[in-house]
Amino acid sequence: MTTPAILPASRVVFTPKTLLFAALGALFLLALLLEILLGPVAIAPGRLLHLLLGAPADATESAVLWQIRLPRALMAVAVGAALGMSGAAQQGLFRNQLADPALIGVSAGAALAAVTGIVLFAPLQAVLPIPPSLLIPVLAFGGGLAATFVALRLAGTDTAGLLLAGIAVNAACGAATGLLITLSDDRQLRDITFWTMGSLAAGGWAGGGIALLACLIAAVMILPTAPALDALLLGEREAGWLGVRVDRLRLRVVVATALAVGAAVAAAGIIGFVGLVVPHLLRLLGSPRHGLVLPGSALLGAALLLLADTLARGIASPAELPVGLVTSALGAPFFIVLLWRGRLA
């Protein structure tokens, strides 16, 4: 799949890159269609068009479409794209394929703040002027940004320092979260467990819209860094000789991913796998060039999360699975097959 050798030499209309984007785009649209079409409540495709056009309809069907499936599709697109693209940018910045957005403390900081919100819900609600349904998301977003800010301040001027600072912030947040968990009662404990498995159900139109806005801002900041991240593959000093301001690049990528991932975690809780593995899938499918990996990871991340949510709503009906479980269950075998084929080749 990585060699363009089979293309006819005379008239090359489709480069491998445009082919790959066409395939990703098609997969994304298919996943979007399935998310809207399929679910425990059967809605015929013909009726769907009527509902989308706002024709008077059965209350259940219209609520399922407008209150559940469409906002969840928006959430899946925003969160999946944010996690995929952020993972790709972090892996480029740290020149390490095991890097993911959790590395600089965003997820750990968000988790600490969310768990604080769950355990100390009543006293916090009395103090903070935030509607109850927004308390956990607002805290999680703030916690994610705060943890990243601390990591950046601790980091000094090199990337290895940022990595170590991230480890320190992760450890501190993890310890504080553990302390809060020991203070929690059985119900809070269950809420914490479900939060850490992720869900696209609670965000709604507002959560999805805010996550998408954060994702778009991050995309505007991250996508133009592709050539600089390519140069960084040669090494930090080498990239510097090529005219890349590595310190500015680092700040830009970290701030953008903290924004996108912070909003994603705030809206959906912890969803694993996407940020770490989607960029790998892209590299295995195409080339390591960031012009391809960054937007490709956004598309594939969104498609994967849409498919995962379709399954999360459907397979255990009338119960529902946490979407974070499904992303791993869906992505891991696919990833294993690709790794296996790569080894054989």
Next chain:
Amino acid sequence: MRRRTLLLAPLLAAAAPAAERILTLGGAVTETVFALGCADRLVGTDLTSRYPPVAATLPKTGYLRALGAEGVLSLRPSLILASADAGPPAALRQIAAAGVRIVTLEETHGPGPALDRIAAIAAALHRDATPLLNQLRADLAQLRADIAATKKHPRVLFLLSAGRGAPLAAGAETAADGMIHLAGARNAITTRTYRPISAEAVLLAAPDIIVTADDTLAGTGGIDGLLALPGMAPTPAGRARRVAAFDALYLLGFGPRLAYALRDLASVVHSNARLRPLPAAGASAG
């Protein structure tokens, strides 16, 4: 119970719109719907609804604090009777947006609110709960008199496991605390809600008897396993091997079986008490 149901039958057949499709969320709520004779209109329940056994055959919406809105709607309920635990709130909002009537029932840790909850469920179903309520009131009054006559207040430690790890101890503001006090005993724990308990806290609590749920006892490896937990063996309960286990929903549900559960608890807590049998106890205890 059978005798009472027969007496109620003509009353029950008369009332309520027959088209109502009911979904219950919460074990005690489901039990009450069965006790009111409306089970034929149930289209689904949650995972905590395990009694009567036939409730297990209904479609399950999963754990009641992690509902999926679309899955619930796929059962096409017209009325949802939900315990206050049900959620998450976003899912309930989405379900309500589809035009489903949701009646939320407060959690109860006492006999008065338990009777109110049965009355509220009956009202939502357009059923007459008077015979059921009167019987429950009479049973509870008889038990209260018998329990008061024992004049002893043993210290009870109630343990419940939440998944893996050591069981949690029930403090104030729990259903277990409510049952312990109704049974004429004292809760050996005075902190709030269910919390992990250290070996030293167990020793300090000095329970005369340890009460737990069947699942918890099985999970810790029976009475021997439970008494092997840190701090348990040297307590009065540990030395006398006084451990009693009940089905959690039966003991803590505060539903229609409240009087039978209370009599069972009181009879193990006060080992030499004289508790008169409840009418028709045999038919409904199972």
